[in-house]
Amino acid sequence: MLTQRLRPLMQLISLLTATVLLLWAFPLTVTAAAVIPTPHWGSWETKTITYHYAGSSTYYRKVWQNAARQWNRTGTVRLKTAKTARQAHVVVRVTTKQAGYTGLTHSRYHAQKPVHKIVGAKASLNHKVLAKHRYTQKQRANVAAHEFGHVLGLGHSKCKKSVMHATNRYAVVNGQDRLAIKRAYRKRQ
Numbered sequence: 001m002l003t004q005r006l007r008p009l010m011q012l013i014s015l016l017t018a019t020v021l022l023l024w025a026f027p028l029t030v031t032a033a034a035v036i037p038t039p040h041w042g043s044w045e046t047k048t049i050t051y052h053y054a055g056s057s058t059y060y061r062k063v064w065q066n067a068a069r070q071w072n073r074t075g076t077v078r079l080k081t082a083k084t085a086r087q088a089h090v091v092v093r094v095t096t097k098q099a100g101y102t103g104l105t106h107s108r109y110h111a112q113k114p115v116h117k118i119v120g121a122k123a124s125l126n127h128k129v130l131a132k133h134r135y136t137q138k139q140r141a142n143v144a145a146h147e148f149g150h151v152l153g154l155g156h157s158k159c160k161k162s163v164m165h166a167t168n169r170y171a172v173v174n175g176q177d178r179l180a181i182k183r184a185y186r187k188r189q
């Protein structure tokens, strides 16, 4: 008789997050609001995460580099480039889709407590929408930084000045994001 042992509770789950287009500008005055911590749903087992840019555009290579640098400056994680997709934890690219999103991240993780263990991710920028709405190179880097935030395990922030706000165009990695990433990786090596 064949007996099957229960496998550990390691379920591989896929998660898809899209960054929607921001068509309006921020109001000039921002009222002081209580800071709601940015949620995180998972983290990588390591704080050094490698990414590979699967594309040939020097322009977009720089966009992803700028985005990685924003997170590296937090001092908590290190996003390092890898020569091939095979060697990388994360693959980033640029697509041209009609759909109304500017960026998209697809993550795979093992369900774990207290935080899920992320094991793979793919992030993309949508050139068609970014070009149509005249995002500057800097603003495209901010969208890429937002996608990297998802790649690292962060959810959306309610704070418009956070790079993790759902409709991000102008915001860079800020103090709130630094705290969020620190919290998400406090138990990681």
Ligand SMILES: [Zn+2]
Pocket: 017, 018, 019, 146, 150, 156, 165, 166
């Ligand atoms: Zn998002």
